[in-house]
Each structure stands twice: as C-alpha cells, then as structure tokens.
Amino acid sequence: MNNKPLIVGGLLIVLVSAFVVGLIAGRTSELHSGMPAPEPAQAPPLPAVAIVPGPASQQIDAIRRGVPIDQEAAPPAMARVENTDIKRNRAYPMQPPTIPHSIDNYQVDKNSNRCLLCHSRANADKFQAPPISVTHYMDRDDQFLATISPRRYFCNQCHVVQTDAKPLVENGFQDIDTVLSHGKAN
Ligand code: HEC
Ligand code: HEC
Structure with a gap:
C-alpha cells in the first residue's frame, strides 16, 4: 500500500496549523503584555559635519559641498x-x-x-x-x-x-x- 501522499498531506497540515497558532499567540501576547508599544525610532540628530568643499574630483554634486553621499551635513545658515x-x-x-x-x-x-x-x-x-x-x-x-x-x-x-x-x-x-x-x- 502506498501511503506517501497521506504522510506528506498530514505533515503539511501540521506545519500550517503550527504557523497559524504561533501567529495568533504572538499577536495576543503583544496585545496583553501591557508593555507600551515601542516608540518609532527617532532620527538621530544631524552630525555637525564641517562644510569644507572637497576636491572637485571627489564631488558628486557641488551643492553637497564635498559631504559624502551617506552623510548629511548641517545646512549652512541662510x-x-x-x-x-x-x-x-x-x-x-x-x-x-x-x-x-x-x-x-x-x-x-x-x-x-x-x-x-x-x-x-x-x-x-x-x-x-x-x-x-x-x-x-x-x-x-x-x-x-x-x-x-x-x-x-x-x-x-x-x-x-x-x-x-x-x-x-x-x-x-x-x-x-x-x-x-x-x-x-x-
Ligand atoms: C531676460 C533678462 C532680463 C529681464 C527679464 C529683465 N532684465 Fe533688466 N537687464 C538685463 C540685462 C542683460 C541688463 C544689462 C544690459 C542691458 O541694459 O540690457 C539689464 C539692465 C537693467 C537695469 C540697468 C539699466 C541701465 O541702464 O544700466 C535695470 C535697472 C533693470 N535691468 C531693471 C529691470 C527690471 C525692473 C525688470 C523687470 C521689469 C528687468 N530688468 C527685467 C536683463 C533682464
Ligand atoms: C521703491 C522703488 C524701487 C522698487 C520698487 C524697486 N527698485 Fe530697484 N532700485 C531702486 C533704486 C532707487 C535703485 C538705485 C540703487 C539704490 O538706491 O538701491 C535701484 C537699483 C536697482 C538695480 C541696479 C541697477 C544697476 O544699474 O546696477 C536693479 C537691477 C534693480 N533695482 C532691480 C529691481 C527689481 C528687479 C525690482 C523688483 C523686484 C526692483 N528693483 C524694485 C528703486 C526700486
């Protein structure tokens, strides 16, 4: 007798129900833990990068004043x-x-x-x-x-x-x- 499909089907059902149970448990523990919801992460204050124009060859855009692309400079005063x-x-x-x-x-x-x-x-x-x-x-x-x-x-x-x-x-x-x-x- 070939009961392979039966075993695979049974395994699938167990897996799916374990997932659903886990999901519900997670939700409810979140709701009832009484902990305040975590604050959304605050943007870190802008680092005071000195605005010194770098060599033109290193600048992507002169308006960035040589500040690397992954950093944000404090804007100059108006x-x-x-x-x-x-x-x-x-x-x-x-x-x-x-x-x-x-x-x-x-x-x-x-x-x-x-x-x-x-x-x-x-x-x-x-x-x-x-x-x-x-x-x-x-x-x-x-x-x-x-x-x-x-x-x-x-x-x-x-x-x-x-x-x-x-x-x-x-x-x-x-x-x-x-x-x-x-x-x-x-
Ligand atoms: C398309 C560009 C342009 C626009 C728009 C423009 N101007 Fe001019 N303006 C110039 C140029 C170029 C000069 C210098 C050469 C000349 O006199 O044409 C000039 C010169 C002047 C001068 C000096 C005149 C002199 O005899 O030395 C004044 C004052 C002036 N403009 C005022 C204005 C005013 C007010 C406006 C709006 C109503 C205006 N302009 C619009 C380009 C422009
Ligand atoms: C209340 C009057 C007044 C108004 C309004 C005014 N101007 Fe003037 N403007 C002057 C006077 C007076 C001068 C001569 C220099 C001075 O005393 O500031 C002058 C000088 C200039 C000059 C220099 C011309 C040169 O030969 O170097 C330009 C350019 C000019 N004005 C453009 C403008 C524009 C553009 C506007 C509008 C956005 C404007 N002005 C509005 C009175 C005025």
Missing part, C-alpha cells in the same frame, strides 16, 4: 540679503546687474509689477531709480515697443538680489580688462 544700495561690478557688459536693495514682498505677477513702480521710464525720476534700459523695450525681432517687452516683464528671471552667500564652487573667471592687462604685461 544668506542675508544686502540692502545697502551699493552696486556691484558687472562681470561683462551684458550681465543683468544684481539688485542692490531687498525685494521682499515686491509683487511681480500678471496683475502688477512692483519693480516698474520705480524702474519704469515714467517713474524713475520720482524714485531716483535707474530706468530699465532700452533692451527691455525690445521684442525678439528687435522692434521697440511702447511699454516693457513681455520677455522682460518678470524681472527676477534675470536680476537677483545681492547676498553674503559664499560661492558654492571655485570660480576662475577673469573679466576682459584683466585678460587684456595680462596681454600688455607680456
């Missing part, structure tokens, strides 16, 4: 906006000048453009602000419009406030005057 009315040099003639004043709460949207209150040709004298230059009235076909060109309407697309933020990456840029003066020295 940069302060300079509100000194001191203009910075333009690095090249067509650089949009940086904004030497703060622009907090200046509304620039479909309904209103706060910047033009002072910087439009008509109001510049009242506020002693430099009027937007002629390029701001030109459309893409170099035609001069009566009012600001739509492509120059959202000022912050090109102009940024001046802050005391440190450059994220090294920069060896030299302006044209420096390059020309090198030529003279040779």
